[in-house]
Amino acid sequence: MRLLKKVLMFLxxxxxFAPIFTVFTVLTAVTVMIFAPIFGSRYWGYVPPKWxxxxxxxxxxxxxxxxxxENLDPRQSYIFVAxxxxxxxxxxxxxxxxxxxxxxxxxxxxxxxxxxxxxxxAGHVFVxxxxxxxxxxxxxxxKAKIIDGVSIMLFPEGARSRTGKLGRFKRGAYQIAYxxxxxxxxxxxxxxxxxxxxxxxxxxxxxxELIIHPPIPxxxxxxxxxxxxxxKSRDIxxxxxxxxxxxxK
Numbered sequence: 001m002r003l004l005k006k007v008l009m010f011l012x013x014x015x016x017f018a019p020i021f022t023v024f025t026v027l028t029a030v031t032v033m034i035f036a037p038i039f040g041s042r043y044w045g046y047v048p049p050k051w052x053x054x055x056x057x058x059x060x061x062x063x064x065x066x067x068x069x070e071n072l073d074p075r076q077s078y079i080f081v082a083x084x085x086x087x088x089x090x091x092x093x094x095x096x097x098x099x100x101x102x103x104x105x106x107x108x109x110x111x112x113x114x115x116x117x118x119x120x121x122a123g124h125v126f127v128x129x130x131x132x133x134x135x136x137x138x139x140x141x142x143k144a145k146i147i148d149g150v151s152i153m154l155f156p157e158g159a160r161s162r163t164g165k166l167g168r169f170k171r172g173a174y175q176i177a178y179x180x181x182x183x184x185x186x187x188x189x190x191x192x193x194x195x196x197x198x199x200x201x202x203x204x205x206x207x208x209e210l211i212i213h214p215p216i217p218x219x220x221x222x223x224x225x226x227x228x229x230x231x232k233s234r235d236i237x238x239x240x241x242x243x244x245x246x247x248x249k
Contacts, residue, residue, distance in 0.1 A: 013203045017059050024059075028052040029118035036121040042150065045122030046100045053095030057088065060195060061205035066096045068212030071185070074099065077146045078185045078215060079177040083237050084155035085164050085245075086192035092208050093153060093187065101153040102145045104138075104172075125152075142176055152176065156230070164193035164245045166238055169230050178226055183215035186233045188240035211240045 028048050035044040057064055072078070080101060082093060094101070103124040110116040110126050120126070125142045128134035146152055156169035177184045187210065194206035213236050221229065238246060 009203065009205075012061075017203060021056060021059055024052055024055050026114060029114040032118040032122050033114075036123075041121065041123035042100065042148075045102075045124075049122065050095055053091040053093075056091040057095055057208060060088070060203055062088070062191070062195060063205075063207045064092070064096060064210075065207065066210040066212070068214075069098060071212050071214045072099060075149045076183070076215075077149055078151040078183050079146075079173055079180075080151055080153045080185050080187055081156050081169075081173050081233055081237075082153070082187035082189050083166055083241070084157045084160050085189055086160055086194075086196050086198060088192035088195045088208065089155070089160075089189050092189055092192060092210050096210050097153075097187070097212070099151055100149060101151045102142075104142055104152060104154045139172065139176060143180060146176075146180060146182065156234075160198040161193065162198055165247060166234065166241070166245075169234050171226065171230065174226050174229050174233075177218050178221060178223060178229075181219050183217050184229065184233055185215045186213040186236040187211065188213070188237045190240075190242045190245065193245070209242075213237070213240070 028051075031048045032041075032044055078099070080093075080097070080099070082089065090103075094103075102122075103119070104127055105119070105124055107126045107128055109119065123145055125138060125145060128138050142152055152173075154173040156173050157167040158170055159167075161167060174184065176182075190209040190211070191207050195204055195208065196202065216229065216233060216236075218229070
């Protein structure tokens with residue numbers, strides 16, 4: 001029975017999921033590339049990719065659960081930070097957070113045909129780590145996107161987890177939040193590690209959970225408080241992880 005399920009899932013992934021997902025990806029990218037430059041990226045850079053992301057989760061036969069939406073004000077801009085379990089982190093967050101977000105993402109993603117250019121037209125920010133000046137320009141560009149309820153989304157770990165557990169958090173997101181005096185919102189993502197692990201192309205339908213924690217204000221903080229802010233948000237994210245993804249005590 002277990003072998004039969006694996007075979008059926010393999011066939012579904014490559015005969016159903018992959019072709020439909022590819023078509024949806026192309027259609028979404030083309031839509032963004034055509035309409036975002038003309039009508040702006042606030043709507044066309046967010047809504048089509050949001051439904052593309054939802055479709056990816058549904059096509060992967062995942063069960064979605066999200067909570068904590070009452071903690072957010074759609075008119076407020078935030079800096080969202082989340083743990084990074086796998087490729088489906090993006091689909092889960094983009095599709096079900098219900099906040100207009102711009103991503104800070106690796107520069108290498110710009111090279112992906114269609115998707116890279118569509119991401120640029122959608123207003124997402126590509127991280128350039130080639131020099132200190134380039135990194136500073138990346139942060140400056142990210143800051144310029146955060147207006148009128150548009151928020152920035154980052155993974156402070158920088159790369160997907162190999163175990164599903166939390167890694168070390170980097171400073172970039174928190175520096176932006178401090179400079180702009182915007183709230184930090186920790187997000188806990190559970191399940192993407194099970195759907196598709198780092199380095200794997202095997203799809204496994206699983207439960208996906210998005211937990212939106214209350215915003216952490218930054219108005220009264222000093223720059224010396226940033227390390228404590230990083231630790232606080234990491235602890236909050238860790239507290240809502242499924243037990244098998246938590247650090248051993």
